Amino acid sequence: MPDPPLNLLTDIAGLRVGQATDLPLGSGVTAVLFDAPAVAAVTIRGGAPGGRDTELLRTGATVQAVDALVLSGGSTFGLDAAGGVQAALREQGRGQRFAGITIPLAPQAILFDLRNGGNKDWGRFSPYRDLGYAAAVAAREGHFELGSVGAGTGATTATVKGGLGSASGVTAEGHRVAAIVAVNAVGSPLVGEGPWFWAAPFERGNEFGGLGFPPRFLPEHSRLRLKGGPGTATTIGMVVTDAALTKAQAERLAIMADDGLVRAILPSHAPSDGDTVFAASTGLRPLADPMAELAALGHLAGQVMARAIARGVFEAAALPCPGAQPSWRDRFG
Template identity: 40%
Template sequence: MTSSITEVAGIEVGHFTDPRRPTGCTVVLARGSAVAGVDVRGAAPGTRETDLLHPANTVERVHAVLLSGGSAWGLDAAGGVMRWLEEQGIGLAVGPARVPIVPGAVLFDLPLGDHRIRPDAAAGYAACQAASRMPPEEGNVGAGAGAVVGKIFGLPRAMKGGIGSASVTVDGVTVGALVACNALGDVLDPDSGRVLAGARSADGSQLLDARRALLRGEAPRPVMAGTNTTIGVIATDAVITKAQAARLATVGHDGLARAINPAHTLFDGDTLFALGTGESGRSPGLMTLAAMAAEACALAVVRAVRAARGIDIAGLHLPACGELG
């Protein structure tokens, strides 16, 4: 079976991909609820329900996490996720009602096609209907449908991003990650440092290596804040506390920084959530879990671009990883 976040007991993933333009949303379900944390590192995030995940705040557990395209409009998809969960009788018991707790984050994909088409509540509901324990599809689907990487020298020199997943298992405990990569920077192989996808040369024929280009003085193109972003979910079946979930979200960003350069810029809204289902009934300790989380995130980023397919839209060609000679 393909290594993915659904290797974590208690986790399901569903995508909705809009057929009208490259956009969509992805839901990570924890029907039995999960301890949750978050770490927002980018300077231009688009999020919901992140304050309640602070370790000092009351709510301990969530029922789903939404990842969506559509910029801030995409947060509307969370309403559909809540409706679906309510219909299943899933949520936090508050008197006569059950309120599903659904944090979420969005990425910016509005330049690809008609920006008036973006994920809404119906899209979030459809993503829940599609959710399963099967390894999720990767590449140009769900929240990764409109993802683009390597925009630091302009969109015409960028490449197609996507969504990817990976997992790591140690001594019977699994940590998985699901990441939608729409980064301003390049995506690298974390082991070799080789650029896999990102900014291209002026003629578009080869990878540029944005880090080296910046260091030799090539000026980046002006970028609007929030027009990039890598968002994702880390999940584990280990028994963890809310504070430990927050720490896993933090160290997951180490994995992003291994696979994306530059990461966490002023123009990215990089956000990672962490979920703990506790279904393994054990824990190898936070040091090991942290190493696993960073590794899974880095691998998921790589999988996102390797699974992506090149697209042509409105006269713009965004090649996929492996297309360049």
């Protein structure tokens, strides 16, 4: 019998999740390592994205599979994290052969968390390469923490503290789909001033409070709420499935998963967001009916992404620094 689901990305067999958290810095890194190279793609809808090796995930690019995917705080300083993950993979003998050289591939997305009150006076070199290495070395199967950890450590939103979330589900055909996401949106995950989540229709059990929607919707509930300051945002994440997909199919999965981001955060994909969603396939279960089953996978991917976003906010805690943004639990108990 398979293990009971954890409602986490690690419900997908063939991958491990590792995190490195630096609370005084107010930032961190989350690394997803695949046991075997995974077919991967990306969709980038935010107006101010940042990433490393995301171009090789385009459907027209030659590379089909990657060894890891990396989520990091730190804005462009955080791009050093993928180098740390790559170093750990190289020590493990991981990578793909190019011109006779073994090269680990670890595409990355970053979010902006430089104005959250943490100590960013790190000297000449940023700490993100070391954080990336630590996250990769820590990668494990099974349970991992949510909230103000890893790439979600310093995340914020327009209304409450952001964080790292995850969720999983199974299609009618038995394919698993799971999401992991660092929620640092310029918009809000809450209906009005809360406590309700825009993702409420997709909630399983009470995974983010079980509060549903307000008794009735008022015009002020959908009023524009934006986090202050330019370049302070970005929600980054991924969905992974055990279904065997081509790179083009993985791109479609990423696009449909991104719809879950839109359902969970209002507004999304703003000019100062860098919203980026990866999709990956471990290829363990073939599709019997590719057209219908890919639609079912995408339908579920949007839901697990929305749920993961709400869970990340629900589980977050305020940073231990003066003036830190309150968490959902600080405000609503």
